[in-house]
Amino acid sequence: MREMFATVAAAALSLSMSVTAKAQTVEIEYWQYFFKERVTAIDALIKTFEAANPGIKVKHTHFPYAQYQTKVAAAVPAGEGPDVVQLYYGWLEEYRKANLLAPLPKDQFDPAMVEKEFFPIVKAMKAEGSYWGLPTAVRSMALFYNKALMKEAGLDPSKPPATLDELIAQAGKIVKRDAAGNTLTAGYTMGPVGQDHHWWREILVRQFGGQAYSDDGKKVMYDQKGGAAGLQFYADIATKHKLTSYGFMDETQAAFKAGRAGFHIDGSFRIGTFQGVPNLDWAVAELPSHNGVKSNFASYWVNGVSSKSTGPKRDAAMKFMKHLTSDAAMQLWLKTTGELPAKPSVGLSAENKNDPVYGPFILGLAYSHTTEFVNEAKQRQIFLDMMDRVSLQKMPVADAIKIAAKEEQQLLDDHFKK
Amino acid sequence: MRAWYRSRTVGQKQAVWAWIFLALPLFFFCAIRLFPTSYTAYVSLTDWNLLRPKNYIGFANYLRLWNDPVFWQVFWNTFKYLAIGMPISLVLSFMVAYYLDQVRFLQGTIRALYFIPFLTTAAAMAWVWRWFYQPVPIGIFNLMLVDMGFSQQPFLRSTTQALGSILAPAIWAGLGFQVVIFLAGLRAIPETYYEAARIDGVGRWTILKEITLPLLRPTILFLVVVSSIGFLRIFDKVYNMTVDGKGGPLNTTRPLVLNIYQLAFTDYRMGYAAAQTMVLFVVLLAVTAIQLRALRSK
Amino acid sequence: MRLGFDPRRDPRKILIWTLVALGGIVMIMPFLFMISTSLKGRGEVYDLRLIPLAPTLENYAYLFRESRFLRWFLNSFAIASISTVSVLFFDSLAGYVLCKYKFKGRQVVFVAILSTLMIPTEMLVIPWYVMSKNLGWLNTYWGIMFPGMITGFGVFLMKQFFETVPDALIDAARIDGLSEFRIFWEVALPLVTPALSALAIFTFLGSWTAFLWPLIVTNSASNYTVPVGLASFSGEFSTEWNMIMTGAAVATIPTLVVFILLQKYIIRGVILSGVKG
Numbered sequence: 007m008r009e010m011f012a013t014v015a016a017a018a019l020s021l022s023m024s025v026t027a028k029a030q031t032v033e034i035e036y037w038q039y040f041f042k043e044r045v046t047a048i049d050a051l052i053k054t055f056e057a058a059n060p061g062i063k064v065k066h067t068h069f070p071y072a073q074y075q076t077k078v079a080a081a082v083p084a085g086e087g088p089d090v091v092q093l094y095y096g097w098l099e100e101y102r103k104a105n106l107l108a109p110l111p112k113d114q115f116d117p118a119m120v121e122k123e124f125f126p127i128v129k130a131m132k133a134e135g136s137y138w139g140l141p142t143a144v145r146s147m148a149l150f151y152n153k154a155l156m157k158e159a160g161l162d163p164s165k166p167p168a169t170l171d172e173l174i175a176q177a178g179k180i181v182k183r184d185a186a187g188n189t190l191t192a193g194y195t196m197g198p199v200g201q202d203h204h205w206w207r208e209i210l211v212r213q214f215g216g217q218a219y220s221d222d223g224k225k226v227m228y229d230q231k232g233g234a235a236g237l238q239f240y241a242d243i244a245t246k247h248k249l250t251s252y253g254f255m256d257e258t259q260a261a262f263k264a265g266r267a268g269f270h271i272d273g274s275f276r277i278g279t280f281q282g283v284p285n286l287d288w289a290v291a292e293l294p295s296h297n298g299v300k301s302n303f304a305s306y307w308v309n310g311v312s313s314k315s316t317g318p319k320r321d322a323a324m325k326f327m328k329h330l331t332s333d334a335a336m337q338l339w340l341k342t343t344g345e346l347p348a349k350p351s352v353g354l355s356a357e358n359k360n361d362p363v364y365g366p367f368i369l370g371l372a373y374s375h376t377t378e379f380v381n382e383a384k385q386r387q388i389f390l391d392m393m394d395r396v397s398l399q400k401m402p403v404a405d406a407i408k409i410a411a412k413e414e415q416q417l418l419d420d421h422f423k424k
Numbered sequence: 425m426r427a428w429y430r431s432r433t434v435g436q437k438q439a440v441w442a443w444i445f446l447a448l449p450l451f452f453f454c455a456i457r458l459f460p461t462s463y464t465a466y467v468s469l470t471d472w473n474l475l476r477p478k479n480y481i482g483f484a485n486y487l488r489l490w491n492d493p494v495f496w497q498v499f500w501n502t503f504k505y506l507a508i509g510m511p512i513s514l515v516l517s518f519m520v521a522y523y524l525d526q527v528r529f530l531q532g533t534i535r536a537l538y539f540i541p542f543l544t545t546a547a548a549m550a551w552v553w554r555w556f557y558q559p560v561p562i563g564i565f566n567l568m569l570v571d572m573g574f575s576q577q578p579f580l581r582s583t584t585q586a587l588g589s590i591l592a593p594a595i596w597a598g599l600g601f602q603v604v605i606f607l608a609g610l611r612a613i614p615e616t617y618y619e620a621a622r623i624d625g626v627g628r629w630t631i632l633k634e635i636t637l638p639l640l641r642p643t644i645l646f647l648v649v650v651s652s653i654g655f656l657r658i659f660d661k662v663y664n665m666t667v668d669g670k671g672g673p674l675n676t677t678r679p680l681v682l683n684i685y686q687l688a689f690t691d692y693r694m695g696y697a698a699a700q701t702m703v704l705f706v707v708l709l710a711v712t713a714i715q716l717r718a719l720r721s722k
Numbered sequence: 723m724r725l726g727f728d729p730r731r732d733p734r735k736i737l738i739w740t741l742v743a744l745g746g747i748v749m750i751m752p753f754l755f756m757i758s759t760s761l762k763g764r765g766e767v768y769d770l771r772l773i774p775l776a777p778t779l780e781n782y783a784y785l786f787r788e789s790r791f792l793r794w795f796l797n798s799f800a801i802a803s804i805s806t807v808s809v810l811f812f813d814s815l816a817g818y819v820l821c822k823y824k825f826k827g828r829q830v831v832f833v834a835i836l837s838t839l840m841i842p843t844e845m846l847v848i849p850w851y852v853m854s855k856n857l858g859w860l861n862t863y864w865g866i867m868f869p870g871m872i873t874g875f876g877v878f879l880m881k882q883f884f885e886t887v888p889d890a891l892i893d894a895a896r897i898d899g900l901s902e903f904r905i906f907w908e909v910a911l912p913l914v915t916p917a918l919s920a921l922a923i924f925t926f927l928g929s930w931t932a933f934l935w936p937l938i939v940t941n942s943a944s945n946y947t948v949p950v951g952l953a954s955f956s957g958e959f960s961t962e963w964n965m966i967m968t969g970a971a972v973a974t975i976p977t978l979v980v981f982i983l984l985q986k987y988i989i990r991g992v993i994l995s996g997v998k999g
Contacts, residue, residue, distance in 0.1 A: 040954040042788075070953035072669075073937050076689040080851050080938050083475050086860065100692065104475030188560045188576060198667040253581050255768070256558055259960055264768040275959055282764055383690045387670055394673040398583055439825035441902045446831065449816040452872045457838035460849035464841065474848075520745065523738045530743070535985060536978070537746030540753050543927060543977040545949065547956075548970035551963060552752040552759075562768070596749070601924065605879075608916035608988050612886040642882040650875065653839050660933075685844045694848070701845045708840035713833075 032322045033063040034315070037088035038307075039074035043278065047342040055329045062322045082106050082312065089315035089323040090330075092307050093139060096379035098131060101310070102138050108311045109136035114324055123349050127304045127376040139308030140331045143345035146304045146374050147201060147209075147293060148366040149173075150262060150270045150280065154287040155180050155191065159268070166269075166291040170213070170239065173269060173294045177249045180268035192250035192267040194243055200258035201303075202240070203389035205271050205293075208303040208375045210236030213296035223378035224422055229411035238403045241396050252397045262288075273305075274367040277344045292366045302374035306348065340364070346371060380421040388414050461705070468698035475692060485699035494675060495683070495700065501671075502680045502704075504587055505594070506655040506711075513595045513602060513651060514644075520599070521606030522632075535607070539600035546597070550664030553593040554580065580665065583676045590677050594661045598654065602647055609643030610636070645719040649712055656708055657681050680704050753974075760968040767964045781968040790943055791969065794951035799976060801867045801947065802929040809925040810918060812872045817880025818906050822892060832881070838874040847938050854939055861941040870929055876921050883917035884910060919987040926980050930973070948973045 036052070038044060045068055052064045067088070069077045075097070081087035083106065093101060101107050115137050120128065124140070131139045153163035159179040167173035177193025184190055196202055207218045207228070216232020219225060227233075244252045255261035262270035263283055271293065280288055293302055309330050311323045329335060336347035340358070346368055347353035358368050379385055392410040395401040432440065468485055472478035489495050524535060541549065556564045557579035566576045579589045613636065621631050637644075659681040663669040670686070671678025680700060687697035759767060761777040785791050820832050850869060851860075859865035887910050895905045911918070933949045940946055952969040955962040 039958065041957055067941060068943075068954075070937070070950065070956060071958045072953060072956050073934075076934075077938060079474050079689060079692060080848060081941075084852055084855055086855060086941075100473075100475060104473075106475060184560070186570070186575070188570075190561050198672075251559065254559070255562060256554065257960065260768050273959070279960055284763075381691060383668070383686075387668065387672075390667060390670075390672065391674055394583075398578075398581065398673055435824065438823045442819045442823040442825045442828070445815050445819045445902075445906075449812050449835075449872050449877070450831065452812075453835055453838055453874070456850075456869055457841065457846070457874070458834065460846045460853075461838075461841050463849050464845050520742065523742050526735070527739050527742055529739060532982075532985060534743055534746045536982065537743075537750050539981055539985075540750050540974075540978070543981060544753055544756065544974050545931060545952070545966075545970040547949075547952075548756055548966050549752055551961075551966070552755050556752070593752075596752075599749070604920050604923070604985075604988070608883070608920045611916050611988060612883060612914075639886075642885045646879060646882040649836075650839075650878070657842055659842070659844070681842045681844060684842060688844065688848075698845065701841065704842070705837075705840050709837060712836060712840070 030061055031063055032061060032318045033065060034089040034319055034322045034326060035065045035067060035087070036090045036092075036326070037078065038066075038068050038092035039071040040068040041071065041343070043343040044068075047339050050338060050342070051330060051335055054334075055326060058329075059322075059325060062325065064326060082314075085314055087312065087314075089312055089319050090309055090326055091312055092309055094382065095130060095139075095141070095306050095308050095376070096382040098139050098308060098310065099133075099380070102133060106313055107138050108313045108315070108320065109134070109138055110140065110311070110327065111324065112136060114328060115140065123351065125304070125348060125350060125353075125371060125374075127306070127374060128308075128348065130376055130378055131308055139310035140327065141306035141308045141348045142330050142335055143339045143343065144304050144306040144348050144371065145274045145345055146302050146367045146370040147204065147271060147273050148370055149291045149293055150272055150276070150288055151291065152180075152262065152265060152268050152286070152288055154265070155268045163289065166289070167294050168291075170294045170296040174243070174247055174249070177243075177269050178247060181249050183248070187248075189251045189254050190266070192254050192261055193247075193269065194249045195254065195258035195261050195267045195270040196240070196243055196250055197253040197256065197258045197261075198390045198393065199256060201272050202258070203386050204303040204305075204377070206236055206240055206389065207377055209293060209301040210239060210296075212301045212375075213299045214239065215297070218377070223380075224418055226411045226415045226418065229407050233411075234404050234407050237392070237396070237407060241393070241403060244397065252393065274344060274346055274364070277363055290363055290366045292369055300373050302370035304371055304374035304376050380418060384417060385414060388417075464698045464701055467695055468702050470695045470698075472694040472698075473692045474688070474694045478695065481695070485696050488696065489699055489703065497675050498671075498678050498680050498683045499703075501587065501676070501678055502656055502658070505591060505658050505679060506652055508588070509591050509595055509655040509658075510648070510651050513598055514647060516595070517599050517602035517647075518606055521603045521610060522636075524603065525607060525610045535603070538603050541597045542600035546660045547664050549593065549597060550661055554665050557589055581673065583673055586666070586673060586677045590661055590665050593665070594655075594658060597661070598651065602651065605643060605647055606640075609640050612643075613639045641719065645715070648719060649715050652711055652715065653708060656704070656711065659685065756967045757971055759964055760971045762964055764964065781964050782972070785965065785968050785972065789951060789954070790946070791948075791951065791972070793944055794946045794948045795972070795976075797863070797866075797945060798930055798947040798949075798973075801863060802926045802976075804863075805867050805870045805929045806922055806925045808871045809873055809876050810922055813876030813921065814880045814911060814914070814918060815906065816872070816877045817882075818884050818910055820877065821881045821884035822887075822889070822910070835874045835877050839878075843869075843934060847935055850935065851938055860939060861945055863945075865939045866936045866945070866947065867929070869935060870925075870932070873925065873928075876925065879917060879921055880914065883914045887913045916988045919984040923981050923984050927977050930977055 036048065038048060048066055052066055055064060056062065078087070078091065078093070082091070083104070117132060117135065117137060120137055120140065125144060127144065128141060131137050149166060151166045156163045161176055161179060167176050173194065180191065181189070181193035182191040211218045211228050211232040214232040214235035216228060216230060218228045218233065220227055243249050255264065255266060258270060259272060259276060259279060261267040263280060263286065265286055280286060293300070309327055311320065311327060315323050333349065333352050336349060336352045339345055340347055346364065353368050353371060359365055388410050392406045395406040395409065396403055429437065429440065467478065469480060469482060470478035471481045520538060524531065527534065555562065558566065559576055560566050560570055565579065570576060578585060580586050617635050617639070618631065621635060658679045662671050662677055662679055662682050666672050666677055671682045681704070684697045684700050684704070687693045687700065755772060758772050758774055760781055761779070762774045763776060763778050763780065766775060816835070820828060854860050854865045859868065891909060892905055895909045900909070931949055932947070936947045937950045937953070940950060943951070948969070952966060952973070955965040955969070
């Protein structure tokens with residue numbers, strides 16, 4: 007009996023000791039969406055972080071991309087979910103307003119320092135004097151071109167189009183159609199599934215002399231200058247120049263991937279998709295300029311700290327944030343995922359700038375803009391509807407622009423009213 | 425207790441047993457379905473945006489819905505799915521089941537062929553269909569049309585053809601389910617009826633009209649109700665076959681449930697989504713009630 | 723031999739057979755296309771021919787090597803099996819009661835149960851999520867399957883099929899002194915085997931393909947079901963269609979097995995109801 011008591015006591019003692027040992031270990035949870043390279047990158051970063059901070063464990067959970075937003079929206083307001091969460095920059099405002107995020111403390115993330123170190127596009131993450139989220143990496147756009155198709159058309163693959171006019175001329179040599187006029191090989195890709203709405207919004211509109219939104223992001227301005235001309239240029243690719251048909255091969259990237267398109271504008275995230283494809287001879291150039299204007303679109307995912315995370319968890323979460331936004335993390339992220347570092351000091355190294363694949367994207371970052379979306383999916387849909395009116399209903403561009411501007415202004419008004 | 429039970433009439437005893445047997449299912453349905461439904465009804469009277477606390481706003485969501493052209497467009501789309509999809513799928517599946525029932529050689533295999541589409545993941549199948557509808561040089565349908573000397577059709581990229589183009593795979597995928605139910609119904613008709621008819625020398629048509637169809641009434645009622653609910657709740661075919669899952673082009677294929685889903689999870693407008701859900705609920709109840717009444721067994 | 727035609731003599735039969743079989747082949751074309759895509763490499767996916775140029779099993783190897791597909795498969799299988807057993811029992815019991823018992827409130831109960839089919843799952847997931855959080859069901863098997871343990875669909879199906887069971891049979895059993903439960907279990911239930919098998923197939927399949935709720939309620943890759951796991955191949959900007967097709971092809975196997983195993987009972991039921999009815 008006594009022995010038994012001793013055993014129980016010993017067991018209880020060791021149990022309570024292990025509990026105190028556990029109490030010193032803080033476990034925080036990190037959420038992102040599933041993308042193989044991102045998962046690998048975060049796992050690697052967690053390893054180095056845990057090695058440097060023995061008292062902290064990070065649990066890494068990821069969800070399918072298409073439903074990530076749904077998942078976060080169901081869990082976070084219910085008080086479930088992560089301490090550190092990855093959000094699309096366009097969602098941050100909603101989460102911040104709903105008190106679901108904690109501001110990054112100024113002593114650790116000094117706003118002045120952030121503004122000095124990061125690309126200016128992250129400014130969108132600042133509110134009430136603090137930053138609410140910071141990215142590890144950013145993305146920009148560039149022109150992908152198929153070298154084999156260029157050669158076939160008698161073009162010099164070392165001289166990709168530098169201006170929109172050159173783009174039209176070169177693509178015109180590449181396009182192939184059958185007797186009935188159906189596209190077989192596209193000169194340039196265009197379709198509803200792709201990045202074209204960004205190209206129009208932040209690049210074409212500016213190149214044709216306007217800007218899509220007012221500087222404070224509250225007014226639609228593409229119905230004034232540049233919008234219609236930009237959209238006309240875009241629509242003409244299919245209708246006037248017949249370089250493709252809108253929606254050729256469903257997804258623009260699929261056409262390029264299958265070797266059925268000469269030129270294709272897309273984001274840096276697409277590099278990995280094309281890299282693994284056998285028999286696809288491709289290269290990248292900076293986006294074509296027009297009227298001497300160069301522009302680019304940058305977007306990013308930010309890491310933020312959930313407001314439900316408190317005490318030691320909050321401290322651990324902030325430490326992890328610091329780690330995720332460190333120079334080393336950015337370089338690792340670039341190597342693993344192909345996404346560009348969020349700080350010029352890391353991104354604009356000579357090595358990165360001269361890289362034949364990343365170089366054009368990194369150079370583009372220097373003159374890039376970010377759209378301050380209030381509801382990215384919806385705003386993208388407004389663009390797609392506008393193009394459908396032009397391409398399916400043969401509505402004049404000017405009228406389609408008017409309808410789109412009205413819808414989008416309504417959306418912005420609804421958002422800023424709150 | 426026992427004495428009390430013994431003194432009950434036959435009808436009362438039956439009622440006692442009925443409630444005993446139904447107790448657990450009823451509790452389950454109340455907790456898992458009806459309670460959340462009433463919660464949805466409550467949410468429809470608020471401005472809840474999922475992230476922030478809700479405020480009561482009366483019937484503002486319903487008023488908004490009444491004046492929302494997208495809602496009405498989506499509402500009619502939903503009816504189109506029902507009005508075209510339900511009769512076509514029922515007639516087709518009855519014909520297949522009726523003839524399949526008479527086939528002996530390889531019946532199991534053929535039945536499996538019809539059922540396989542129902543077994544496969546919707547997302548994968550929707551993608552295959554999406555590619556079938558592409559223009560030349562890759563879309564099978566258009567390649568066939570061009571080979572036969574017709575001009576290409578835009579299918580999914582058309583405001584007039586897209587709804588039908590989505591309905592086709594929806595009917596295709598559900599056909600196996602309806603065929604199996606019809607087969608089970610046909611099999612449940614006792615052989616003796618047919619034997620009697622045969623002895624009387626009655627023709628095939630008469631047997632079909634006088635015996636098979638009347639005796640299939642419960643099966644038909646079931647399929648009419650269930651497939652109506654299915655078409656009125658159509659979602660994943662449209663979600664998987666249209667650009668970004670938005671029910672385009674220009675909302676011409678967007679059904680009510682997809683609209684509700686988008687409102688709730690990409691716009692976070694839970695209150696408004698709940699109001700549309702309640703409308704859908706009432707419509708479904710009404711449609712079902714009419715069908716139950718019209719097809720009631722005599 | 724149901725309608726008394728001899729297939730060897732009746733040319734009409736041959737025509738019917740040919741048409742029905744041809745229809746069946748048309749039905750599975752998209753399915754064959756899916757299998758074919760699963761055998762294509764990355765570069766060939768968008769080349770839409772039915773026979774792959776260079777067929778490869780690499781996608782299948784990748785699926786099992788790089789993802790936790792086997793785990794998802796077992797999760798799905800366990801969940802679908804348990805749900806199916808539960809649904810078969812409770813739905814047929816409730817359907818039987820609603821069909822064969824006369825009592826006050828029957829119509830109301832029936833309509834209430836039917837009305838559960840009319841609220842889209844999309845709107846139920848949020849209340850279910852809150853409920854699961856309060857009850858500690860998040861990220862558990864039970865959490866994934868509880869909404870599907872009893873279904874309005876099945877109650878309705880069984881009720882309709884119990885109508886083919888003659889009341890006289892049940893009354894006779896009552897006179898013989900069988901308990902109410904045994905009448906249901908031993909007399910009525912065996913007569914609706916075709917409907918039960920059909921319900922088993924549909925329930926298994928419904929659980930196997932359920933997507934939105936399992937996605938919302940699970941929090942770790944080890945608890946995913948097959949559809950949730952496969953969704954990971956749909957990326958932010960593009961989808962690995964060859965992997966989706968591969969996963970979908972493998973995912974079809976158990977449902978096909980269940981279908982093949984159970985479909986013969988749809989026939990066997992005939993003999994029973996033929997004899998007793």
